[in-house]
Amino acid sequence: MIALIATRCRLFINRTTARKKTHYHWHRYLPLLCILLLPHTATALSGLAATKHNLTASGPGPVKETANAGLCVFCHTPHKANPTRALWNRTLPGVTYNLYRSSTLKSSPGQPSGSSRLCLSCHDGILALGSNVRVPTKGSHFTLGPLTGEDDLGTDLSNDHPISFIYDNALATAQGELADPASLTSNTPLDEPPAAPLAPQSVQCDTCHDPHEDTNPSFLRLSNQNGALCTRCHQLNQWADSAHALSPAIWSGAGTNPWPGSPFSTVAENACYNCHRSHSAGHAEWLMADADQPTNCTKCHSGTVAQKDIASAFLKPSHHPIETSQWIHQPQEDPLTMPRHVSCEDCHNPHSSATTPTNTKTTVSGSQRNVSGLTIDGITTNSSVFKYEICLKCHGTQEPTTLGISRNDNTRNIRFRINPANPSFHPVAAPGKNPTITGLVSPLTTSSQIDCSDCHNNDSWIAGSTQPRGPHGSNYAPILARQYQADDPVVESSASYDLCYSCHDRTTLLQPGTGFPHNTHVVNDQTSCAVCHDAHGSRNNLYLIDFMLKTQTGKTVVSPSANGLLQFVPDPANPGHGSCSLNCHGHEHSPSSY
Amino acid sequence: MRLKNYFYTLLCLGLMTILPIACSPIHTDNKLAATEVSRVWPAAPATPRIRLVGNVATPEDMGINPSFFKRILNKITGGTPLHLVRPTGVAEWHGILYVADPGAKSVWILDAPSNRTIRVQHAGENPLLSPVAVTVRKDGAVFVADARAGRVFLLDHQGKFLGIAAHGDLQRPVAVAYDEHNQKLYVADASAQKILVYDNHGKQLLAWGKHGSAQGEFNYPTYLGLRPGDPLLVTDALNFRIQAFNRQGQFQWQFGHHGDGSGSFSSPKGVAEDSGQHIYVVDALFDTVQIFDTSGRYLLSFGEHGAGPGQFWLPGGIFINAQDRIFVADSYNHRIQIFEFIHTKARQQS
Numbered sequence: 001m002i003a004l005i006a007t008r009c010r011l012f013i014n015r016t017t018a019r020k021k022t023h024y025h026w027h028r029y030l031p032l033l034c035i036l037l038l039p040h041t042a043t044a045l046s047g048l049a050a051t052k053h054n055l056t057a058s059g060p061g062p063v064k065e066t067a068n069a070g071l072c073v074f075c076h077t078p079h080k081a082n083p084t085r086a087l088w089n090r091t092l093p094g095v096t097y098n099l100y101r102s103s104t105l106k107s108s109p110g111q112p113s114g115s116s117r118l119c120l121s122c123h124d125g126i127l128a129l130g131s132n133v134r135v136p137t138k139g140s141h142f143t144l145g146p147l148t149g150e151d152d153l154g155t156d157l158s159n160d161h162p163i164s165f166i167y168d169n170a171l172a173t174a175q176g177e178l179a180d181p182a183s184l185t186s187n188t189p190l191d192e193p194p195a196a197p198l199a200p201q202s203v204q205c206d207t208c209h210d211p212h213e214d215t216n217p218s219f220l221r222l223s224n225q226n227g228a229l230c231t232r233c234h235q236l237n238q239w240a241d242s243a244h245a246l247s248p249a250i251w252s253g254a255g256t257n258p259w260p261g262s263p264f265s266t267v268a269e270n271a272c273y274n275c276h277r278s279h280s281a282g283h284a285e286w287l288m289a290d291a292d293q294p295t296n297c298t299k300c301h302s303g304t305v306a307q308k309d310i311a312s313a314f315l316k317p318s319h320h321p322i323e324t325s326q327w328i329h330q331p332q333e334d335p336l337t338m339p340r341h342v343s344c345e346d347c348h349n350p351h352s353s354a355t356t357p358t359n360t361k362t363t364v365s366g367s368q369r370n371v372s373g374l375t376i377d378g379i380t381t382n383s384s385v386f387k388y389e390i391c392l393k394c395h396g397t398q399e400p401t402t403l404g405i406s407r408n409d410n411t412r413n414i415r416f417r418i419n420p421a422n423p424s425f426h427p428v429a430a431p432g433k434n435p436t437i438t439g440l441v442s443p444l445t446t447s448s449q450i451d452c453s454d455c456h457n458n459d460s461w462i463a464g465s466t467q468p469r470g471p472h473g474s475n476y477a478p479i480l481a482r483q484y485q486a487d488d489p490v491v492e493s494s495a496s497y498d499l500c501y502s503c504h505d506r507t508t509l510l511q512p513g514t515g516f517p518h519n520t521h522v523v524n525d526q527t528s529c530a531v532c533h534d535a536h537g538s539r540n541n542l543y544l545i546d547f548m549l550k551t552q553t554g555k556t557v558v559s560p561s562a563n564g565l566l567q568f569v570p571d572p573a574n575p576g577h578g579s580c581s582l583n584c585h586g587h588e589h590s591p592s593s594y
Numbered sequence: 595m596r597l598k599n600y601f602y603t604l605l606c607l608g609l610m611t612i613l614p615i616a617c618s619p620i621h622t623d624n625k626l627a628a629t630e631v632s633r634v635w636p637a638a639p640a641t642p643r644i645r646l647v648g649n650v651a652t653p654e655d656m657g658i659n660p661s662f663f664k665r666i667l668n669k670i671t672g673g674t675p676l677h678l679v680r681p682t683g684v685a686e687w688h689g690i691l692y693v694a695d696p697g698a699k700s701v702w703i704l705d706a707p708s709n710r711t712i713r714v715q716h717a718g719e720n721p722l723l724s725p726v727a728v729t730v731r732k733d734g735a736v737f738v739a740d741a742r743a744g745r746v747f748l749l750d751h752q753g754k755f756l757g758i759a760a761h762g763d764l765q766r767p768v769a770v771a772y773d774e775h776n777q778k779l780y781v782a783d784a785s786a787q788k789i790l791v792y793d794n795h796g797k798q799l800l801a802w803g804k805h806g807s808a809q810g811e812f813n814y815p816t817y818l819g820l821r822p823g824d825p826l827l828v829t830d831a832l833n834f835r836i837q838a839f840n841r842q843g844q845f846q847w848q849f850g851h852h853g854d855g856s857g858s859f860s861s862p863k864g865v866a867e868d869s870g871q872h873i874y875v876v877d878a879l880f881d882t883v884q885i886f887d888t889s890g891r892y893l894l895s896f897g898e899h900g901a902g903p904g905q906f907w908l909p910g911g912i913f914i915n916a917q918d919r920i921f922v923a924d925s926y927n928h929r930i931q932i933f934e935f936i937h938t939k940a941r942q943q944s
Contacts, residue, residue, distance in 0.1 A: 055832050057807045073852060074832060077879070083855020088643055088885070088894040089636035094856040097880045098899075111907050111926045120908060121861040121878045124925070125696050125724045125741055126682060126768040126816050127784060127831050 051214040075118055075211065113164040119205040159277075159284040167203045167233075179235050203233075208278075217263060225264060227271030234272075238352040238370055243267075244274055247306075247355075255304040256295075267305065274300065275350060283327065293326040297344045308468040313458050318480075319473030335374050335393045340401075347371060347390055347470075362386050362428075362449050376419060376429045387451045388418070388428050391471075405486065405530065406550045408558075408566060409539050417536035424544045425537030426450060434543065436575055439508030455499060455535065457481035486530035488548070488557045492523045500529050515576050516594055527584075531557055541568050547582060559583045561590040633904040634936070635896035643885075644896045644933050646904045647919070650691060651929035652677050653711040656704045676711060678702065681923040682910040683727035683769075683864075684930050685736065690751060692736050693923070693930060694728045694911070701725050701738050703753050714738075717747035718755035727817075727911060729770045737779060739767040746770060746781055746792075761796040769829075771820035776841060780826055782815040789815060789828065789843065802843035807833050810845040817911060819865035819873070827865045827873060834859040836875060838888075849890025850875075857884070857892035864912035864923070868935050874912055876922060881906040883922060901927050 048054060048071050055074040083094030112120050122128045165171075167190055172178040181201065184190060190201035208229060209219045216222065222229040226245070239245055247267040251258060264270045273289075275296050281287040290296045294314070303309035314322060325341035344350075352370035364371070364387050372382050373389030374396050384390045396415030404412055411417070420430035427449045435446050456471040456479045471479045476499075484499035494506060501509075510519045521527040529535075534546040545568045547558040560566040565581035569591070579593035634642035650656050653676055660668065668675075680697025693702040699722050703712040715722055717738065724742035731737070734751030737759050746760040746767050760767070760781055769782035778799065779792040791800040803812045813832035820826050825838035825846045835850030850859050861879040868874065872893065873886045881899040883906075886892055897906045907926040914920050918935040 055813070057805055057811070057813050057833075077854045077860045078852055080853030080855035080858050083853070084857025084892040086636070086856065086894045087891055089640045091640060092636070096855045097860065097882075111901065117879065117908060120926075124682065124726075124878075124908075124910065126726050126910075127814050129742065129766070 048212050051212075051219070053211055053214075053219075111164065114202055114204050115206050116163050116204040119209075119211070159279075159281040159287065161208075161278040161287060163204050163207075164202055167201060177234060177236050179233050184232060224271070224273065225269050227273075230272040230276075230278075236351040238354070242352050242354050242369075243366075244350060244353070245271060249300075249305050249307075251300075252304045255302060256299045258299045258305060267300070285327065292323075293343055294322045297350070303466075308466050310468045310472055313460075313468060313472035313474075316459075316473035316475050318475070318477035320471065320479070333372075335372070335380055335397055340394070340398075342394065346394070362388070362451055364390070374415065376415065378415065386429070387453070391452045403552050405548055405552050407534060407546045407548055409546050410549075411539075414536055416539060417534065419537065419539075422537050422539050424542045426535060426544065428452065428536075439505040441503050441505050444503055450503075453481075454503075455481055484529075484535075486528055486552075488528060488531060488551050488555065489526035490528040491526055497522075497529055525587075531584075542570055543568075557584065562588055563590050565590070636894060641938065642936055643894055644920070645936055647932040647934055649903065649924070649929045649931040650678075650704065651927075653704055655929075656691060656706045658704060658706055658709050658711055676713065678928050678930070680925050680928065681930060682925055683725075683739075683913075684911055684921045684923045685728045685730045685913045686915050686919065686921055687730040687734050687736075687751070690734070691921070691930065692728045692730060694725045694738065696724045696726050696741075697925075697928075699723065699725070701728060701736070701749070701753070703736075703751070705751075712753040714749060714753040716755070717745075717749060720745065720747065722747075727767075727769045729772050729913075731772050732774050737770045737772060739770045739781065741766050741768050741784075746779070757796065759796050760790065760792045760798070762790075762798050764790070768816050769818040771818040771826060773820060773822070773826075773841065775822055778841070780818055780820065782818050782828065784814050784816055787812045787815065789818075789826070789839070791843070800843055802839075809837070809848065810839075810843075812837075817862075817864045819867055819912075821867040821869075821914075824867055824871065827867060829862050829865045829875070831862055834862060836862070836865055836873065836886075836890075847888065847890075849886060856880075856895060863910050866912045866914040866920070868914050868918045868920070869916070870935070872935075874914065874920065876909050876912050878908045878910065878925075881909065883909070883912065883920075896933065897922075897931075904931070906931070 053074075054071055056071060080096070083096050085094045086092065167178075167181050169181065172180055181190060190203060190207060208221060210221045211219055213219065213221075216224075220229060222232070224230060231239070245268060249267045250265050259265070259270050259273060262270055262273055264273075267274060275289055276287045277289045278287060282289050282291040283293070288296050290299070294311075298311035298314070300306050301308070302311035313319065320342045322343050325343065328339055328341035329343045329345050330338070331345075348368060349370045354366035354369055356366035364384055368384070368387065368390060370383050371390050372380065372393060373384030373386075374380055374392040375389055376392070378396070380393075381389060384393075392415045396413060398413065400412050418425050418428045424433055426432070428451060431447045431449055437446060440446070440448075453470055457469060457474065458467055458472055459474040459476055459481055461467045461469045461481070474480055476483050480499055482498035482502060483495055485496045490496050492510075494501060497506075510523060512519045521532075522529070531548045532546075533544045535544070538544050538546040540546070547566060547568075549558055550556055558566065559582065561581045561583050563581070567582075568578055568580050570578040571593070577594055579591040580589045581591040582589050633646040635644045636642065648655070653659075678693060678698070679695055681693045681695045681702075683694030685692045689707045691702075691704040691706070693704065695702055698713075699715060701714040701722065703714065705712065717740075720740075720743060722738070722740055722743070724740055725738050726741045727739040729737050735756060736749050736751065738747045738749060739745075740747065744764045744766065745758060746764070748756040748759040750756055759770075759779055764781065764783050765785040766783060767781050768784045771780040772778070773780065777794050779794075781790045781792065782788075783790060786803075787805040788801050788803040790798055792798055802810065803815065805811065805813065807813060811833075812828070812830050814830070815828050816831045817829040818826065819829075825840055828837045828839065830837050830848075830850075833850075834852035835848050837848045838846040840846055850862065852859060854860055859875070859877060861877055863876040863878050864874075865876075866874050871888055873888065874883050875886065876883050880895070882895040882897040884892065884895040897904060897909070899905060899907070901907060905927070906922070906924050909931075910923040910925045912920065912922050914935075918937065920933040920935065922931045922933070924931045
């Protein structure tokens with residue numbers, strides 16, 4: 001009986017091959033498949049017969065007698081040698097249809113072509129449950145934009161992996177992180193139009209799914225363990241040694257299950273599935289799992305999978321507002337023209353982030369590998385070298401629109417402030433310029449450098465703890481590691497200027513004697529550090545001096561003196577001494593020297 | 595002067611064929627140009643039986659234009675123009691077109707007489723997950739089969755939720771048909787391999803069918819067609835046949851066989867009947883609608899693969915109204931195409 005079926009299959013195949021060229025030569029294996037996959041015994045189903053694609057009236061389950069011949073016919077329509085002539089049109093003979101090959105009309109973008117038509121003729125949500133198919137709407141050749149862009153119908157049509165598009169060298173080169181299509185072997189085949197074997201080949205449903213074989217869940221051709229299937233085509237920079245590719249972390253059971261329906265239980269094994277869904281994605285662009293952008297990260301980075309609970313930091317009063325500017329970030333955005341926004345992806349590249357620590361104080365650590373930034377000279381870079389370059393991408397381009405302190409040199413563009421060409425600056429971009437400074441807390445020296453996170457940090461972070469380090473959120477605005485009251489007046493205490501005192505020794509600073517009388521001003525007159533100093537740098541003065549004209553709430557602090565001057569003039573003959581001309585709460589300095 | 599007319603006609607015809615190819619099908623010129631020759635089937639010299647009337651992809655195609663104020667608002671807010679996404683089911687009542695569009699997770703009510711478009715995305719508190727089929731009642735109420743929610747909802751002609759039309763568990767309701775005469779609702783449950791019958795209160799009265807290939811058995815019943823006074827037609831998809839039943843669920847007749855030639859079925863979808871007892875069966879992989887008589891004799895097919903007028907791309911459901919206007923859900927051309935059966939003396943002789 002098996003031989004009989006095999007013969008029939010072979011006859012069928014010969015007829016079809018005589019008429020039309022087929023794609024990727026599946027037909028040669030069909031008789032073999034029919035022999036191998038048809039049931040060998042009356043009771044045990046194996047191969048195709050045991051999968052959901054056994055569409056005979058018996059199906060998987062109790063075996064029943066069926067009138068239908070074979071399993072193959074449901075997809076491989078039997079050829080009818082004598083098609084019927086239409087009674088209302090006797091002049092024309094019957095026709096044989098070309099079922100899943102476009103005729104002369106090239107498959108228009110936006111519509112399934114080739115073998116995908118066969119899948120979608122059943123997977124329409126009616127005969128079989130199918131998700132909406134995402135077929136690209138603009139052009140067969142894609143640049144990154146249309147491939148991942150919003151469907152212009154504004155619907156959820158696009159929340160599936162795209163199909164029926166040509167995947168050729170031009171696409172691979174343009175996109176930059178795609179494998180050379182020539183390297184794809186038959187285990188992830190591209191669909192080839194039969195009439196033109198050298199014509200550009202397309203990705204179809206059967207590039208990832210083999211409808212005959214359900215060894216892997218969902219008929220996948222390869223198990224997607226460790227992202228093996230996805231990475232056949234998607235070859236991302238620095239993925240192989242990244243944390244998401246290697247981490248053995250498991251889900252603690254608390255919170256949301258990050259891998260619903262997955263057979264794998266570690267981050268590394270789930271790989272791409274940690275964040276992406278190839279079908280019915282929560283957010284269509286980039287096929288993200290969750291419609292809420294931060295949730296894609298925080299569902300694991302909340303202590304339930306990843307060790308450190310970063311999600312809680314964002315609940316603190318002062319935090320980067322990732323929950324409000326959702327889905328604005330674009331991977332290739334230009335920092336100089338992009339709309340103002342912040343998301344996890346602005347500071348971290350989830351495909352590249354690794355656990356290797358920093359080499360030096362100022363260069364990016366593994367967790368910020370391969371992130372775009374802006375250099376101190378204002379040049380955009382795709383892969384920041386220094387940590388501050390990532391911050392400058394947003395904080396070094398324009399003036400912020402939020403309320404802030406107004407100063408004599410009224411810029412809040414941080415890149416202007418920490419510029420090593422300035423007379424004075426906190427040593428973020430380069431070691432500081434003041435060799436005479438005293439009172440630095442050990443181990444800091446005059447040649448030390450700091451990074452933004454030394455001041456802008458989670459206030460719960462302690463070295464070596466599981467609290468995440470970094471400007472995620474803090475109880476002290478603006479995302480400060482410790483308290484720093486930049487108001488007027490401020491009662492001095494070790495707590496009021498905790499941030500400053502962590503590097504600048506309080507006792508040394510407030511000691512009356514040589515140098516500027518800090519004790520008089522800070523303790524007696526309740527003058528905040530911020531009244532005279534800008535914490536980032538000063539374009540005009542030494543010692544980070546840039547007088548505060550008004551507080552954040554608009555209250556006047558420092559005004560010009562009676563002779564119309566508002567300035568600090570250092571004494572060139574006497575380093576560490578100078579004179580100020582200003583008026584502060586009616587106290588006239590015209591000028592006052594020290 | 596005549597030469598000029600010929601030239602312009604040729605130019606328009608030329609553009610009508612080139613434009614659908616050159617442009618994205620979403621923005622294809624869906625309307626028939628005034629100078630275009632209507633498409634008919636069969637082509638001359640045979641007697642024409644089916645004529646292409648037009649197609650509907652957007653409310654504007656139905657003549658529904660947003661008010662002046664709304665147009666200004668859309669320009670300011672950059673509102674997305676409305677467009678069918680992947681329609682699978684269609685019904686018509688008094689000039690109002692109801693479209694089941696699972697691609698948009700919506701039922702569209704394109705109300706030309708009232709010049710408005712209603713996009714229904716919820717049935718009361720229930721979001722529409724996958725509304726795949728619709729049918730209308732004499733009072734304009736519409737039944738919606740939501741395959742993924744496992745429910746049949748009843749809405750009024752303005753889209754307001756009236757209630758659940760079928761009480762009890764349905765696995766995957768994919769088709770609905772309403773019999774005016776005995777006021778009964780017929781539902782095809784594809785996974786359960788059954789046809790179920792409900793009264794006006796949603797109570798189940800009758801159910802028949804099971805998985806198999808004998809008469810009265812099904813291998814995925816996916817579409818229903820019902821014309822008053824005639825048997826209930828069921829597309830028995832993977833048995834590649836149409837079965838007919840009386841109102842009590844007794845098998846009447848069947849026709850259809852599997853094949854890749856005309857008159858066969860490869861991927862049978864919607865089924866409907868016109869006033870002359872001709873049975874129309876949509877075939878998605880043939881990209882045509884095939885017409886048979888009740889004995890199963892193949893009469894004609896219309897439509898072909900493509901994105902232009904009179905062409906289909908994996909079409910789905912079909913609905914024929916009392917005036918023999920034929921509505922086909924042309925799923926992956928993102929539109930409804932409208933044809934009509936031509937009543938001529940020749941038809942009576944056939």
